[in-house]
Amino acid sequence: MNPRLTLVTAARVLRQVTRDRRTLALLLLMPVLFMSLLAWIYVEGTLFERTGPVLVTIFPFVIMFVVTSVATLRERTSGTLERLLTTPMGKGDLVLGYALGFGLLAVVQGVVVTAVSVWLLGLDTAASPVWLVVVVVASGVLGTTLGLFASAFATTEFQAVQLMPATVLPQFLLCGLLVPREQLPRALELVSDVLPLSYVVDAASAVARSAEPIEDLGLPFLVIAAWIVLALTLGSLTLRRRTA
Numbered sequence: 084m085n086p087r088l089t090l091v092t093a094a095r096v097l098r099q100v101t102r103d104r105r106t107l108a109l110l111l112l113m114p115v116l117f118m119s120l121l122a123w124i125y126v127e128g129t130l131f132e133r134t135g136p137v138l139v140t141i142f143p144f145v146i147m148f149v150v151t152s153v154a155t156l157r158e159r160t161s162g163t164l165e166r167l168l169t170t171p172m173g174k175g176d177l178v179l180g181y182a183l184g185f186g187l188l189a190v191v192q193g194v195v196v197t198a199v200s201v202w203l204l205g206l207d208t209a210a211s212p213v214w215l216v217v218v219v220v221a222s223g224v225l226g227t228t229l230g231l232f233a234s235a236f237a238t239t240e241f242q243a244v245q246l247m248p249a250t251v252l253p254q255f256l257l258c259g260l261l262v263p264r265e266q267l268p269r270a271l272e273l274v275s276d277v278l279p280l281s282y283v284v285d286a287a288s289a290v291a292r293s294a295e296p297i298e299d300l301g302l303p304f305l306v307i308a309a310w311i312v313l314a315l316t317l318g319s320l321t322l323r324r325r326t327a
Contacts, residue, residue: 085176092180093187100154100188110150110188114142114196122204135206136291137260140219140283143192144226145251151185151230152243159234178319182228189223210290214300218286221307225279228314235321254280259288279310 100106118139125131197216200206208215233250237243257267257275264275275281282303289299 088176089180089183092177093184096154096181096184097187100184106150106154109146110192111195113146114139114192115199117142118196118200118204118206122200122206131204132207133291134260135200135204136208136215137284137287139196139200139206139215140222140287141255141258141260141280143189143196143219143223144280144283145247147185147189147192147223147226148230148233148251149244149247151181151227152234152237152246153240154185155181155231155234156237156240156243174319178231178315181231182224182315182318185227185231186224189227190220193220193223208291209294210296214290214296215287218283218290218300221286221304222283225283225307225311225314228311228318229279232314232318232321235318251280254278257281258284260284279307282306 100110118135121135121138122131125134193216197212197219201208201212201215229250233246234243237246255261257264257271257278258280259275264272264281267275286296286300286303286307289296289303293299
């Protein structure tokens with residue numbers, strides 16, 4: 084792999100996305116709108132404080148998955164990836180470049196949605212908001228890498244969107260948000276133990292309840308990092324030279 088080629092790919096991705104106002108709006112405004120709606124729904128009581136720290140990490144995960152999978156598939160079907168693979172640029176350079184480009188967008192997204200949630204909507208966590216930003220960004224990067232991998236299994240943008248509920252909804256149901264994972268039937272608990280979104284929820288919960296969450300974040304971050312590396316590796320292996 085060539086770091087220069089990776090950076091060139093990341094810069095190209097960023098230029099394309101920043102020129103697309105609808106994609107930018109989806110990335111930056113939709114999580115904020117979702118959190119605003121949640122705060123409005125839970126204007127009375129403490130439900131916003133209980134569910135907000137978790138959902139503020141899940142929304143970026145879902146949105147980055149959709150945007151990345153559709154954008155990458157568009158590159159495949161348009162022949163762009165095929166043309167790039169005829170150059171000295173390798174598959175690893177392409178996949179890491181896309182991950183870096185969209186990952187930087189996930190950082191901006193995480194800072195924006197966390198800042199709005201904490202300082203405008205009044206979301207409160209026991210830990211510093213900085214920790215919440217870290218978890219939100221990690222969730223967005225995870226969604227990015229899974230979207231890169233998932234794009235290999237779609238041939239149209241509609242199919243890429245269809246992969247979202249098939250990939251995300253089972254994780255949402257089993258991640259511990261609706262029912263504590265230890266209260267799930269044993270078979271479902273075992274499945275939940277290997278799903279990455281479960282550890283995003285664990286990390287968000289640790290930030291919500293503990294003023295010093297670093298000890299509780301070790302395992303979640305380790306698992307999230309492992310899934311990111313796995314998704315990037317599989318994404319590189321499934322990157323085909325021919326796109327049609």
